[in-house]
Amino acid sequence: MAQREIQQELSVDQFTLGLVGPDQEWAGTVADGGTVRTHTPAGCWGPMITPEFRGGHEVTRPIAVEGAEVGDAIAIHIEDVEVTSIATSTGSMREREGAFDSDPFVDHRCPECGAEWPETVVEGTGEESIRCAECGANASSFGFEYGYTVVFDDERTVGLTVDEEAADGLAERADEAMALPENSRQHPILLYKPSEMPGALGHLRPFIGNVGTTPPIELPDSHNAGDFGQFLIGAEHDWGLESEDDLEERTDGHMDISEVRPGAILICPVKVDGGGVYVGDLHANQGDGELSLHTTDVSGRTTLGVEVIKDLDIDGPLLLPNREDLPHIAEPYTDEEREAGTALAEEYGVDLEEMGPIQVIGSGATINDATENAFDRAGKLLDMSEGEVRGRCTFTGGVQIGRLPGVVQLDMLAPMAKLEERGIAHLVREQYDL
Known part of the structure; x- marks a missing residue:
């Protein structure tokens, strides 16, 4: 990690293509006791349907914290989470055979021309809209098994599932409705315009689904956890692991715990010098268990305070919820x-x-x-x-x-x-x- 100017307040507007690890380009260094501000794109579904991504999320580049060394911990004070999307689509997933090798979140390939992590373009809307730039085939690894589109009120207190006509209208302005930041590289999931379950009203309570510190080995960001990380054991792609022991290097940033919300304090292990705090995968709401494996992924702004705890030497996160x-x-x-x-x-x-x-x-x-x-x-x-x-x-x-x-x-x-x-x-x- 190159030496960088230490900033009391650091704003981060650059993101990775689905990976976390010490070799990712660093976003900068924030002072111990300083503040990090981000505007992150939606996680999960957008990166999942964008074959250039190597993992299932689009998180910030790692942020160094002044004085953080291996064996320390960083207390992340979650001060604010603001949803900027006005709508999203979600549901349970189905995998498209032929569009990946062993892991549909990681090793994407075009099912027709075989290009790995193919560049893609958007043609129209719907589940056939993500096309290989080389041959024109539908190149996305995922579709919906059961899906729905949700709109939010101005105060982001409730969400309402909509019908086919409304979902179609949102798909036509998907980037705007998802409020994707300028440097985001995902295709917005609103393009898929699912419309099952119209008329359901849900309570919103935004939180951060993937936040933590950088592991000492490079991992797909959605697999930086003990459950999703199982898909890496024995995998033949570049991020495959030999055994469960190798997965001990994880930092469990991908938690999807709904209590990781404003007012909470998350204490994370430091496994690389600087810590490498990263943020992404904001959710508008979620019940315990995330039973569809996915929920209301949204773009949003976060404000985080950071504090180094010397010599705490923990393997995974601690949470002090509200x-x-x-x-x-x-x-x-x-x-x-x-x-x-x-x-x-x-x-x-x-x-x-x-x-x-x-x-x-x-x-x-x-x-x-x-x-x-x-x-x-x-x-x-x-x-x-x-x-x-x-x-x-x-x-x-x-x-x-x-x-x-x-x-x-x-x-x-x-x-x-x-x-x-x-x-x-x-x-x-x-x-x-x-």
Whole structure:
């Protein structure tokens, strides 16, 4: 990474073609305690139908944070997420045989002329509109198994699914309606104009689907997680991995956890000097599990504060969600609860622990694997046996599903003394006014 001027506030308007890794061109360096601003294009569907992409998202170039070194962590304070798209299309996917080799998100090829990652042009609208610039064939790897188009109100509080006529009109102005930034290179998914399920009204609550730090090996950005990353094991393309051990290099930026929204603090591992924070794949809303594997992908602006935590040495992210996003059992104690607990402690002669909420993110091939991964990460973070982690999570927390098949949030009220030792107690106190 070349030396760059350190900026207190850094605006990023350049994106990758679906890859994350230390060799990607860096966007610049922001000061420790500084602010990052982005306007990112929609993730998932747009890059998925654009064969030039090597991964399923279009994320920012990596951002260095002053003083971040391997073994540190970066606390990302999510200050604002603003949806700029006025509509999007989404749904469950079907793969087009012949348009890829082993992975429809990664190794694209034209099904007729065989060009790898072919350049494409748009001809008309609909699922036949993405054409190979060389031979004119339909070159996209994906279509909809079941799809719908959603429009948003001006305040981005609700979304409404529309009928065929409205979807067709949005397809005719797809770039504008998706609000794709100037440097975006994806085709907008509104071109496909799906119109099933018209008239459904949904609550919106925007969040960031893919945000984190750069892994020490180059990965497709949508595969920087323990579940999607399984597709890389044994793959013959340039980003194939030999074994599950190689996937340990991931940083789990692709979480699709809806609580990664304004007000939350995400603590990410530093596995390359500078950290390499990147952002993308904003969603207008999503239920737990992302059951269609896709949701309302949108363009949008983010404002992030960054803070280096020295020597934290974590394998994957920690999340401090908004208080209202915590399950009841993992909420900070009320004054009345603490008073009752203090009385019990005095009666039975034990010391009352001071505790605070944390979520340890785990990922893996399945939900069970992801939970085991979270147990391992929590045990390492807090110097606890798996038995103690399980006990504390049963009594003061639990597990939530971020994404099927394998991303979870492991909730726990953790001893503040342990968090003090690891250098993150101040973040927990700040987040929950402890």
